[in-house]
Amino acid sequence: MDPSARPGTGEQAKQHALKLLRDAILRGDMVPAQRLVENELAEQFGVTRASIRAALIDLAAEGLVERIRNRGSRVRVVSVDEAVAITECRMVLEGLCAAKAAVEATDEQLDRLRRLGGEMSKAVAGGESMTYSQLNRELHSLLREYSGQSVADELLQRLHAQLVRHRFQLALRPGRPQKSLPEHLAIIDAVTARDPNAADQAVRAHLTSVITALRE
Structure with a gap:
């Protein structure tokens, strides 16, 4: 890292480390059960070990990292049963967001959703599973944004983050894009x-399908 680009100390350094660690976990660069060695991460990110430790504590509160007594930290492993429970919570919150988006979204925003649906159909037809997965995440993100429900948005971002490994596995499962x-x-x-009621029910039907796929 260019020394001139390194953050200072204290809160600035912690936030820098927090963002880099969170992004690495969400991209799948750091896999479940991978040890997170404070000295190595401090050197890699150009911050102090104390900044790394503070960032890991925050990530543990978000459910992305597990801190083990006398053994340090690791990327948290989310079991299938827990992934199902998280998805059941998503069902309620995302249904709410879709219902509110149906009422609150502007005409321009609705046009964006229509275009996105066309892009998703094209990706599936072309066998572009990773592109489809990215568009899938964009759809859910836009629905949260268009709903104007900031509390649900924040909660859902945390829930989505905990499902990153399961999301990757589902995206690569043969036939899953054609189903979803x-x-x-x-x-x-x-x-x-x-139609807010139909939007809520459509989200619930989709996430019920996700739960079935998680259990397979």
Whole structure:
């Protein structure tokens, strides 16, 4: 790292380390159960060990890191049962966001959702599973944004982060995009029709399908 680009100390350094660690976990660069050695991370990110430790404490509070007594920290392992429980919570919150988006979104925002549905269909038709996965995440993000429900948005971002490994596994499972595409298009159709009840039900149907896939 260029020394001139390194952050200072204290809160600035902690936030720098926190962002880099969180992004690495969400990208899948750091895998579940991987040890997080404070000295190595401090050298890698150009901050103090104290800044790394403070960042790891914050990530533990977010459910991304597990701190083990006398053994340091590791990327937290989320079991299938826990992933199902998290998805059940997502069902309620994302249903709320979709319902509110159906009412609150502007016409321009609804047009963006329609275009996104077309992009998702094109990605599946072309066998571009990772592109489809990225568009999938964009759809859920836009629904949270368009809902104007900031509390649900914050909670959902934390829940999504804990599911990163399971999300990657589902994205790469043969036939999964073909299964989930109609579910996503149904969500888009309900929101763009400005039907909050249908939007809520479409999200619940989709996440019920996700739970079934997680258990397979």
